[in-house]
Amino acid sequence: MSQRVDERSVEDAPPPPGKDRAQYGVCAFLVLVGVAVIVDGLGIPHITSSTDPVGPRAVPVILGVLLLLVAVAYAVDVARGGHGEPEAGEDVDLSQGTDWRTVLLLIGAFVVNAVLIERLGWVISGALLFWGTAFALGNRHYVRNLLIAVTLSLTTFYAFAIGLGVNLPAGVLQGIL
């Protein structure tokens, strides 16, 4: 097991970039989640009975405490220079920084679909999603992408919603499709 990991890290990982301070953000996140779980857990009425002597509170509280402990242990690990290997892959180029513009555009396309799916229906919102994500990822064939997007959303709607009975809303196109 350890051999394999070693071999991989030699082959495809970039050299360790010094101390990775952003990891303290993960610690903060874990503390936040831990506190939230404990607070929520303590807010649950403490109901126990002969069939359930533990009640619904115990597990959230234990889990919250574990989260806090792990946050501390992680902080110690980071302070000692520990860092995780960012995931590599054939399409992944880790030598460049993170391309936040693409990520934000993708999130935008995603949210547009989530907001519009019930109003406009899957065929329209799904096509927008595909077109928007392809744009975000740097494809600039606007017309071709629109054709692909509409074909894809129409095909999936007919195949899955009508053919296989999967839940997809028709939205404003109700009655037309």
Next chain:
Amino acid sequence: MDNLNNLMQGFEDVIAPMNLLLALIGVLVGTAVGVLPGIGPAMTVALLLPVTYGMEPVQAFIMFAGIFYGGMYGGSTTSILLNTPGESSSVVTAIEGNKMAKAGRAAQALATAAIGSFVAGTIGTLLLVLVTPFVVDFAVSLGAPDYFALMLLSFIAVTSVLGASRIRGLISLLLGLTIGLVGIDAVSGQQRLTLGVPQLADGIDVVVVAVGIFAVGEALWVAAHLRRKPVEIIPVGRPWMGKKDWRRSWKPWLRGTAFGFPFGALPAGGAEIPTFLSYATEKRLTKHPEEFGKGAIEGVAGPEAANNASAAGTLVPMLAIGLPTNATAAVMLAAFQSYGIQPGPLLFEREASLVWVLIASLFIGNLMLLLLNLPLAPAWAKLLQIPRPYLYAGILFFASMGAYAVNAQPLDLFLLLTLGLLGFAMRRFGLPVLPLIIGVILGPRAELQGRRSLQLSGGELSGLVGGPVSYAVYAVIVLVLAWPLVRRFAVRPRTTVA
């Protein structure tokens, strides 16, 4: 031979034209999606799960068996042609497989992978038929404390045996347990972590979690670091093997199967260790040691067989105890649950016909895979050239469709995005995703079994230690936890075997 009769009945149920068609579609779609770069078997199954939502359970599982083996095979094609293993289990296949492809022997590498997968899958499924009834008999005798101990072992194993860093595995597990906590407590009916949102009362669907962490997380991660140059694809003809290749392949297939199945069937198994062991063994036994590292066919045949046999092996604890040991089994378990079916010892009594249909479909899907993939390999290889913007746009498109289809509520799409961002962060910080998925699925059930154990003892912690099984399991847990200390003192000198 009751089981044989059951299996025959299973075959009879599957061999109807409509069902065979579904199996064929499952194999085709599973392979097609599994071939796409960056999509491993678990993600394939998660993405395709919603496709089956409108079907009857029997039809759905026939298709699922095809998707399961198709996704596995698709993943190995990608790792051979592109050197991009979609899941850690095909890492070893990629080592020699990609070298073979680069040396102009892609056709032979694909052939030995396909035939080896078939051999291992068939033997593995046969072993599944033979072994599972014993495991069921064993599992029936287990009480709540034993189950609790077994699940605890799964948690420990998935965080500390697999993966490079224990602390990072533990973080992932705890986040998964937290996600699993959301919803109404099954025992007391109290809402936990629902923030007053009524849609969250039923909890966050495992499919949404799996698709969010695997598919959306992966797409966002790749998008943020997209390599802006065309990928080089190795051209392939129709896979074939010469006499010499057969002679060099058949023993590694069988040895790989022998490694793969038992590891897959263990509660702490997985495919990483057996594929690696198989590789190391073939390297030691080969008559062509000079080829290793440059594309030795044994190095593809063995690990690929081990990978598939281990996949069949993971179905043993998944079906008989309800314990998933890898990501694909975890998603399969979620598929059962989405039909209101709980895997475990009672499954074979309550849903016997369904289980045997699933097992029969595994045999049939495996055979179809072999017949299809030898001629279709060049077509699959073309899929690797799909422009990356379309590939990742397509992944997000199908991920959204699937997540919405689970409950038909837009809230799930926002959850999907949030989980996708979590998956993104986990990839950035090198946190493994498997412990999270296992935590989401097993967390609520571990809590239930733990509380049941304490109910028997009236709240005394001693209730957690039940029969001999729980003692044994706790002993294994102690061993697993103490192993790094032991290794530090005992096995230090020989850490560079590879």
